[in-house]
Amino acid sequence: MRIGLDVGGTHTDAVLMDGQQVVAHTKATTTADVGSGIETALARILEGVNPAQVELLTIGTTQFTNAVVERKHLSKVTAVRVCLPAGRGLLPRADWPADLVEATDGGNYLLHGGHLYDGRELAPVDEVEVEELLQTLRTEKPAAVVVSCAFSPSQPELELSLAERLSAELPNSRVVASHSMGGLGLIERENAAILNASLLEFADHVASALLISSERLGLSCPVYVSQNDGTLIDLERVREFPALTFASGPTNSIRGAWALTGLSDALVIDVGGTTSDIGVLKNGFPRQSNLVIDVGGARTNFRMPDVLAIGIGGGSEIGEGGISCGPQSVARELSDKALCFGGEVMTFSDIAISQGRMTIAEATNSDPVETKICDAVDQLVLEKLTAAVDLMKPGGAILPVVLVGGGAPLIPGETLAGCPVIRPEYAGVANAIGASIAQVSGEAEGLHVIGSKARNEVIDTLAQLATANAVAAGANEASITVVDVEEVDIPYMASETTRIHVRVVGDLTLGAA
Amino acid sequence: MKIHATDLDDLALGAVFLATGGGGDPYLPTLIAKQTLEQTGPVTLIDADTLGDDAFVVPVGGVGAPTVSLELLPSIDEASRVLDAYATLISREIDAVASFEIGGGNSLMPLMAAAVRGLPVIDGDGMGRAFPEAQMMSYAIAGVKPTPALAMDYAGNTALFETSDTTTYEHHIRAFAAAAGGMITVAEHPMSGEELKRSVIPRTVSFSLALGRLLREQRGPIADLLPSLRALFVDSVYGSVHQIFAGKVSGKSTRTIGGYDVGELSIENFDDPSDVCNITIKNEYLVATAKGKPLAMVPDLIVIVDAETSTPINAERLHYGQRVAVLAIGAPSFYQTPEALAATEPRCFGIDMDYQPLALLIN
Numbered sequence: 050m051r052i053g054l055d056v057g058g059t060h061t062d063a064v065l066m067d068g069q070q071v072v073a074h075t076k077a078t079t080t081a082d083v084g085s086g087i088e089t090a091l092a093r094i095l096e097g098v099n100p101a102q103v104e105l106l107t108i109g110t111t112q113f114t115n116a117v118v119e120r121k122h123l124s125k126v127t128a129v130r131v132c133l134p135a136g137r138g139l140l141p142r143a144d145w146p147a148d149l150v151e152a153t154d155g156g157n158y159l160l161h162g163g164h165l166y167d168g169r170e171l172a173p174v175d176e177v178e179v180e181e182l183l184q185t186l187r188t189e190k191p192a193a194v195v196v197s198c199a200f201s202p203s204q205p206e207l208e209l210s211l212a213e214r215l216s217a218e219l220p221n222s223r224v225v226a227s228h229s230m231g232g233l234g235l236i237e238r239e240n241a242a243i244l245n246a247s248l249l250e251f252a253d254h255v256a257s258a259l260l261i262s263s264e265r266l267g268l269s270c271p272v273y274v275s276q277n278d279g280t281l282i283d284l285e286r287v288r289e290f291p292a293l294t295f296a297s298g299p300t301n302s303i304r305g306a307w308a309l310t311g312l313s314d315a316l317v318i319d320v321g322g323t324t325s326d327i328g329v330l331k332n333g334f335p336r337q338s339n340l341v342i343d344v345g346g347a348r349t350n351f352r353m354p355d356v357l358a359i360g361i362g363g364g365s366e367i368g369e370g371g372i373s374c375g376p377q378s379v380a381r382e383l384s385d386k387a388l389c390f391g392g393e394v395m396t397f398s399d400i401a402i403s404q405g406r407m408t409i410a411e412a413t414n415s416d417p418v419e420t421k422i423c424d425a426v427d428q429l430v431l432e433k434l435t436a437a438v439d440l441m442k443p444g445g446a447i448l449p450v451v452l453v454g455g456g457a458p459l460i461p462g463e464t465l466a467g468c469p470v471i472r473p474e475y476a477g478v479a480n481a482i483g484a485s486i487a488q489v490s491g492e493a494e495g496l497h498v499i500g501s502k503a504r505n506e507v508i509d510t511l512a513q514l515a516t517a518n519a520v521a522a523g524a525n526e527a528s529i530t531v532v533d534v535e536e537v538d539i540p541y542m543a544s545e546t547t548r549i550h551v552r553v554v555g556d557l558t559l560g561a562a
Numbered sequence: 563m564k565i566h567a568t569d570l571d572d573l574a575l576g577a578v579f580l581a582t583g584g585g586g587d588p589y590l591p592t593l594i595a596k597q598t599l600e601q602t603g604p605v606t607l608i609d610a611d612t613l614g615d616d617a618f619v620v621p622v623g624g625v626g627a628p629t630v631s632l633e634l635l636p637s638i639d640e641a642s643r644v645l646d647a648y649a650t651l652i653s654r655e656i657d658a659v660a661s662f663e664i665g666g667g668n669s670l671m672p673l674m675a676a677a678v679r680g681l682p683v684i685d686g687d688g689m690g691r692a693f694p695e696a697q698m699m700s701y702a703i704a705g706v707k708p709t710p711a712l713a714m715d716y717a718g719n720t721a722l723f724e725t726s727d728t729t730t731y732e733h734h735i736r737a738f739a740a741a742a743g744g745m746i747t748v749a750e751h752p753m754s755g756e757e758l759k760r761s762v763i764p765r766t767v768s769f770s771l772a773l774g775r776l777l778r779e780q781r782g783p784i785a786d787l788l789p790s791l792r793a794l795f796v797d798s799v800y801g802s803v804h805q806i807f808a809g810k811v812s813g814k815s816t817r818t819i820g821g822y823d824v825g826e827l828s829i830e831n832f833d834d835p836s837d838v839c840n841i842t843i844k845n846e847y848l849v850a851t852a853k854g855k856p857l858a859m860v861p862d863l864i865v866i867v868d869a870e871t872s873t874p875i876n877a878e879r880l881h882y883g884q885r886v887a888v889l890a891i892g893a894p895s896f897y898q899t900p901e902a903l904a905a906t907e908p909r910c911f912g913i914d915m916d917y918q919p920l921a922l923l924i925n
Contacts, residue, residue: 135716135743138594138637165743166630172717199633234632236590348589440810440885548629 050103052268053485054090055301055478056083056110059322059381060455062481063090065098069308073098074478076455083112084258091266100267105557109275109301109484112255113248113291117345120148122251125155126243127191127222129182131162131198131211132235134172141195141239146346153247155191158182162207163199166496166546171199174207183218190221193246197227197239203496223249230292232494233548237350244347245292252291256284273557277353279304279334279483280490281557283523295344296353297484303328303335303354304486305479306451310471315449316442318434319479320456323365323378324358325434327441330451332532334554359437361430363456365397371425374400374433389414397459400426407458427461438466453479487557490532491519494550508534511551524555563607563685565673567599569771575874576774577669580766582863583877584692584846585666586631594636595670602677607685608658610755610762617657617755620648621688621701622675623668623748625713625735630744634716640747641671642678647720648712648749660684660758662699662751664766665692665846671747683767688751690763690799690894691863694845696735697728698906700896701751704761711735711750715742723750763894769798777872784808784887787872801892804924806850806857807839808832808869808887814880827877829886839888841866843877844911850888858890859913861897861906862920865889892920 050072055062056079065073073094080086087108095103116122128141141157142150160178163171186194194215201208205228212226225246231238263272273281276293279300287294302319306312313333319326329336335354344351360376364383367374379386379394386392388399389412401407403417404427442448450468452460457476464470475482493514497507512531520526533552565573574588574595599605613619622641624631649656659676662668664687676683688699696708708731711723721738725731731750739746753761776794780787788805795803812835813828824844831837839852847864850857858864867874869885880886896902898919904910907917 132635134718135634135637138635138640139590139597143597144593163633166627166633167744169743171634171743233629235635236632546627 050098051105051107051485051487052091052094052103053481053483054087054106054108055480055484056087056108056112057298057480058111058115061086061090062478063094064475064478064481064485065094065103066482066485071475071482074475074481076478084262087259087262088265091262091268095266101269103268103270105270105273105487106263106268107273107275107281107484107487108259109297109480110255110294111298113252114295114298114344116248116251117149117244117295120152120345122254123152123247124192124250126153126193126195126246127155127186127189128157128239128243129160129194129196129211129215130158130235130239131160131174131196131207132171133159133161135163136199136235139236141197141243142347143236144348145240149346153243155193156189164201164204164207166200166203167498168204179211179214183215186215186219186222190219193223193225193249194219195225195227195239195242195246197235197242199235200233201226201228202232202238202494225249229290231350232550234350237348240347241292241349241351244344244349245290248291249288252288255291256288260284273487275301275484277351278337278490278552279486280488280554281523282489286522292351295351298480299326299328299354299356300335301480301483302326302453303330303483305481305483306330306453306473307333308482308486309453309473309475309479310449310451312449312451315451315471316438316468317451317453318438318460319454320452320459321362321454322380322383322456323360323362323376325361325456325460327357327359327437328354329441334532355441357437357441359433361397361433363396363398363459367395367397367400367422367426371422371429374426374429384411388416388418397426397430401459401461404461406461430460431462431465434460435466438468442466442468452476488554489519489522489524489557490552490554491515491517491522491524492550492552493518494548497547497549507549508551511549512553515551515553519553519555523557525558526555529553529555563768564604565599565607565683565767565771566604567596570595570599570670572774572778573669573767573771574774575777576770576772577664577666578876579773579777579865579867579874580690580770580863581665581692581874581876582846582865583843584694585663585668585876587876587879588667590631590636591667591670594638595674598638598674598677602680605673605677606682607767608682610684610686610759610764613658613684613755613758615754615756615759618654619658619660619684619753619755619758620645620656620749621660621662621672621751623662623671624745625748626739626745634743634745636667637716638674639678640714640716641675643718644712644714644747644749645675645679647714651712651722652710652752656681657755658682658684660762661687661767663687663689663692664763664770665689668692669767669770684758684762685767686762686764687766688761688763690766690897691861692846693906696732696750698910699751700763700902701753701757701761702728703902703905704757706751706753706757706761708750710752711748713738713742713746713748715746763896764799766799777874781871781873784867784869784872784889795891799894800863801920803889803891804920806888806890807852809837809839809885811880811884811886812838827880829888832885841888842911842913845877847877848911849908849913849915850890856915856918856923857888858920858923859908859915859917860911861893861902863891863893865891890920
């Protein structure tokens with residue numbers, strides 16, 4: 050059996066799974082110390098279960114995203130960029146909010162070196178410069194150092210050798226190589242690496258706490274955390290790459306919909322208290338966004354799910370006579386303000402209860418809302434969702450729409466934009482179910498100058514690199530399949546050049562960790 | 563008129579609109595330009611008409627692959643270093659800096675060069691939009707020679723160009739860009755005040771700024787924005803604004819051929835998926851057709867904006883499923899002349915189609 054945990058801002062959900070079967074599920078409140086909320090949820094689903102039977106505990110958590118957004122638990126990071134004589138134009142942390150700079154600023158250093166798009170050396174590395182840097186850092190003893198070299202995603206050797214040298218010379222500093230945190234786009238990759246480095250101390254704390262909580266409940270199984278793309282990383286990798294969990298929330302709800310329905314292609318609507326988040330399931334994984342993702346005000350190149358949020362949720366406020374629904378929401382104050390709890394505000398939950406779609410056990414007021422108003426609101430919600438589904442669905446395809454999240458029963462109708470609506474059992478804990486899926490991935494990216502090598506050869510080489518990365522992350526090599534090959538042309542070059550990105554996924558080797 | 567650091571977000575947004583799909587992501591160039599102007603103070607923008615006929619003007623800008631700039635990063639002094647080297651080369655005092663193209667990041671380079679050297683910038687450019695090749699520039703069409711030109715790479719290596727004609731120049735400069743790490747900064751098309759006055763597309767810098775401001779302040783569905791957009795364009799060198807299509811991006815295929823992004827884009831009508839608008843791309847949006855009939859074509863401007871926010875979208879940022887509106891705007895009168903059309907009509911891009919002005923196609 051496996052346990053999936055989802056630690057959100059408000060709720061900590063847990064599910065106990067036996068294969069595809071949900072054995073037990075629960076919703077607990079997220080506590081300030083996080084650990085006791087997790088332990089409450091775990092204790093509830095483990096009631097009457099021998100903890101030794103649990104083979105795997107997987108956790109989705111928003112703690113690291115929240116740390117960056119709230120500027121809490123962040124350490125100072127020294128940024129070393131190897132790019133001169135290019136790359137002088139913008140210093141590390143350019144265009145960050147001042148409070149995020151302040152929370153992470155451990156100094157910036159620019160050195161000579163790096164590569165060009167075609168693999169040539171940008172400039173030779175200057176030994177004197179490197180020695181001077183080492184001398185300074187030996188005195189300053191930074192908590193963490195980021196090394197970023199121009200074009201390191203295509204040629205990581207230089208960045209790796211400098212990172213190793215820094216690690217050897219500064220035994221008490223954590224060193225992060227930028228290419229481990231993203232592809233082409235120096236500023237975005239370096240930003241991601243700095244955010245990651247600033248979270249390393251906190252990640253140690255969180256990983257240890259998760260391990261302690263699981264041990265306290267008698268669990269001796271390996272503990273994994275879900276990352277941005279829905280696949281898993283172990284606690285050792287969380288200690289190294291906490292930033293890889295930034296988008297695990299929306300990803301887990303989409304992956305949960307996949308696990309609940311077995312559909313590999315579908316639209317997924319995660320209905321919450323304030324918004325409904327619409328994502329796309331493609332080959333069993335979330336469709337990724339093309340846009341640059343902002344984390345706490347810093348631009349990063351994380352690959353995150355393409356999600357459209359619209360202001361419809363359980364707490365959405367209803368305008369006079371049913372003329373509007375949201376985006377204003379009573380959010381977490383539903384149980385104080387909504388009509389069904391004796392409050393003054395008509396919410397979308399009140400409409401759904403009156404229409405007989407939903408029941409809230411703790412509700413204190415059962416006076417139904419006028420049918421005329423309910424019908425008007427339902428009509429409005431359907432129109433908004435139809436437009437949003439139409440925007441997200443690929444081409445003219447008719448795909449099933451899967452409703453998940455605590456607010457799934459709120460949504461009326463059997464079709465949206467011509468697509469059939471599916472309401473799976475356990476939709477309310479889809480996130481925790483998504484977190485319980487045991488797969489790991491690996492990625493690799495490189496530039497291909499057309500004519501210099503066959504395209505297939507380049508893709509094969511990248512797939513081998515990605516496979517090696519997946520195996521390093523715990524995948525069973527025999528189960529690995531290539532799930533995505535993405536090719537982007539680079540314009541304006543005399544020789545045709547494309548950027549190829551390969552991603553592979555494999556089953557986690559249970560018992561190997 | 564002065565351009566301040568605080569104006570640059572609006573200027574860049576207007577420049578993305580006028581880039582008609584090309585020009586690259588404006589994020590890094592805008593950041594750099596802001597840093598420059600915060601250090602130097604504002605730049606003076608002057609009308610071409612205020613220049614003496616014997617004044618000496620040099621256009622400055624970048625040539626190469628925007629993707630390369632994502633790694634090598636644009637630099638705060640590359641534009642001014644090129645201008646310094648150029649001034650030394652020709653041992654002549656430069657009176658003003660001008661722009662090749664208002665569309666995209668090249669609208670900001672001249673401002674940076676001028677700011678550092680304390681020179682004014684011409685309110686105007688050599689395209690009124692973005693075009694992929696040097697011989698399509700109004701300076702070239704009006705007979706201004708591209709050379710002597712000086713190009714500099716990230717390390718300060720320079721190359722001097724002296725070519726017989728603009729087409730040869732275009733081939734040579736592109737070869738140098740590829741050899742020098744993929745992105746270079748260039749000073750070219752040196753000219754007199756008299757030459758500038760007859761070749762410049764006037765007042766496009768101040769217009770781009772006003773356009774960006776309007777797009778920011780009135781951000782919202784295109785239907786709401788269209789009346790004020792039309793009113794703004796009435797007082798410009800451009801023709802009138804028309805919405806020629808609206809729908810969902812249903813396909814996009816682009817390939818890099820001969821150093822350019824070449825491809826096709828299709829957009830499906832919201833209400834009738836069988837009604838499809840096809841747009842031909844060569845770095846920029848060139849020709850829009852629907853039901854086998856042309857809706858708009860180069861050199862008239864074709865602009866794609868997000869249907870909900872009216873934010874202009876670069877070709878490389880367009881993706882499947884986006885809801886967009888396609889706008890078309892009449893090219894500046896300079897580009898309606900037979901000489902200009904001979905360098906920029908659809909046939910110059912290998913599209914077998916006679917140029918039909920937007921005003922005619924709309925009726």
